[in-house]
Amino acid sequence: MTTDIVIYHNPECGTSRNALAMIRNAGIEPHVIEYLKTPPSRALLESLIARSGMTPRELLREKGTPFAELGLGNPDMTNEQLVDAMMEHPILINRPLVVSPLGVKLCRPSEAVLDLLPTGQQGAFAKEDGEQVVDAEGNRVST
Template sequence: MNVTIWHNPRCSKSRETLELLRKEGVAPAIREYLKQPPSKAEVEALLDMVGGDPGALVRDGEPEFKVLKKKKAELGKADIVKAIAAHPVLLQRPIVVSGKRAAIGRPPEAALAVLK
């Protein structure tokens, strides 16, 4: 099973999710998205795999979000893709990807859904 975690080692939830995956016997590929920023196509793919509200992928407490001068609910998919590709810090973390499925690890246990 190929599993990738979009990871920020400075984030406690990201570290907890990585530890949880390892306890489940999964050795995920680790994508440190702040060091390897996603392309627009990758952000679009993540949005499609996570499904639901595209705004769930955006960290609206970051200073980079405030310069958008919009509320999260006002952002369309194209706005979100553009913003995250330009400012990867806006990507909600962690995200665990397996096959064509992805889940945000908030709480960390939520990420286990993609393993089933």
């Protein structure tokens, strides 16, 4: 199926890998952007933040980043300063960020991506850690 879905992906991140696998389990091959290699422009990043309904602070990743060293936990930091930091250090952009005809969303946990897919799952799906997310009939498993 050809559907315009974009995933801002980090292949080193299990959550990102799981979201990508669920997109593919719906029969969709998304446009995969490894954002650490090809970061979005400032205008695109600001647009994605706005379209997701998030604030720049909500998109910031703390773990495994220079978040603390840069003082980004300071509540006085402006949205512009936070976006500046993400532009300078793309690792600060949390992932996976998924864009579909149904919206833009930070897919944490990874099964949040199911809300953005215009087609259902084609079969069972379990995350890398073995957690069952979709049953054999393609239905979301509630936790």
